[in-house]
Amino acid sequence: MNDVSFLELMSRYAADKHLRPKSVSTYTGVVRLFRRYLGHEAYPSMVTRQMVIDWRVSIIRTKDKPDGITESSWNNYVRHLKALYSFGIKHQLIACNKNPFLDVSVKQPKVPKRSLQPLQIRYAREVLEVCRRYEHCYDERSKIHPAWFWQSLMETFFYTGIRLNQLLHIEAGDVNLKKRVFRTSAVGSKTHSESIMPIPDGLYPHMRKLIVAAHNSGFKREDQLFNVNRFSHRHKRTTMDTWQVERFFQSLSELTGYKMSPHRFRHFLGTSLMDSPERNIHITQSILHHTDIRTTMEYIHPDVEAMRRALNTRLPV
Known part of the structure; x- marks a missing residue:
């Protein structure tokens, strides 16, 4: 040993x-x-x-x-x-035969997933639109630059709930505007699986604008699509990384006064889909790429008013 x-x-x-x-x-x-x-x-x-x-x-x-x-x-x-x-x-690499980390986990409190409110999302959109108009009218960089690119990125998180690492691995050739779908590669997937995602109507104009800009900038099919460095002189890196996306959301949070992040958009989408009267657990599971349906079930929140009606209908004693 x-x-x-x-x-x-x-x-x-x-x-x-x-x-x-x-x-x-x-x-x-x-x-x-x-x-x-x-x-x-x-x-x-x-x-x-x-x-x-x-x-x-x-x-x-x-x-x-x-x-x-x-x-x-x-x-x-x-x-x-x-x-x-x-x-x-x-593999007998350690001179011991019992794992010291067995049964040392602790119970953790069940708290609601940190999500966003519709008003917060609308305000974030207004902030980005003001930045975009400022850049367009004055030909100067706003605090969030280039605003049109970050609009496309935020709307992608809003409409698809995609994980950050998945988004960073989308290539220009993964998007098919004609069929209104895009591919998420297994490389960036937490579940190590490739999938095809629809481009919702609300996302289409933003995705189309990004694809056109990528084409005009000479992107190849294998180039990283969400790469702010190719659309801005302020950013100097070769590829866009997690830090740049987090820096954007930090700036957006400062301007809106709300904590914004890719994961909160993901939780918002999951909650919205499961709160819908037409909710479909299996479709939601597919959209969020959950391997375990129990993870999807966590987005089902109790209907307080339904609980109240059930209690009120009890027969008096």
């Missing part, structure tokens, strides 16, 4: 599972936090369950420690480290 270091264990696990760069970064971040607590000289085989419990006590949020991490964050750490240890034990 070997006794590898945390870094060697992480390297072996990433190679064996053929992890994507983003997944490697996530695992590495969790391992780095744990090593910081243990001390960088510690080896995986030295870790006991009690040490894991002590780490949990030291970092999880409590009334006395409001700056600690949430229960969901802790459970996320546990999932990653438990997988690493299971791999190490199975």
Whole structure:
């Protein structure tokens, strides 16, 4: 039996599972936090369950420690480290035979998903339209530049609920305006699956404008479609990354006074579809690319008025 270091264990696990760069970064971040607590000289085989419990006590949020991490964050750490240890034990890379991360998760409070309100979305649209008109009339850059591009991006999140990583992997050749569909590649998918998405009527003008601009800029079919760097002199990167999208939403949040993010648009879409009288769980599951229908069911919220009517119709005693 070997006794590898945390870094060697992480390297072996990433190679064996053929992890994507983003997944490697996530695992590495969790391992780095744990090593910081243990001390960088510690080896995986030295870790006991009690040490894991002590780490949990030291970092999880409590009334006395409001700056600690949430229960969901802790459970996320546990999932990653438990997988690493299971791999190490199975392949005899760690000099121990029991996973110290078994049964150390905690119950996390069930809270509604953070979404957006229709008024907030309308206001965000007005803000972007003001920026677009300013740039068009004065030929100057607004705070959000180029506004027309970011309009297209925001509307794509609004109408499709697409995940950020999926959007960043859309290529110019993935969009078929004639059939009004676009392809989401398996590369950017959380579920590692390719799919075809419709382009709703409200999104079509924005998608068409983006495709025309891409064509005029000399895009090739394999070029990243949502790439602000190709449409703006302010941005200098080769491809658009997560940081640039997050920076846009940070600026939009500052201008609107509301927290805006791709995931909140995704939650808004899921809630809207499941609150509709014509709701179809399986169609919603397909649109949101959920592998487990239980995830889709989380968007069903109790109808308070229906509950009130049920209680009011009880026979008096």
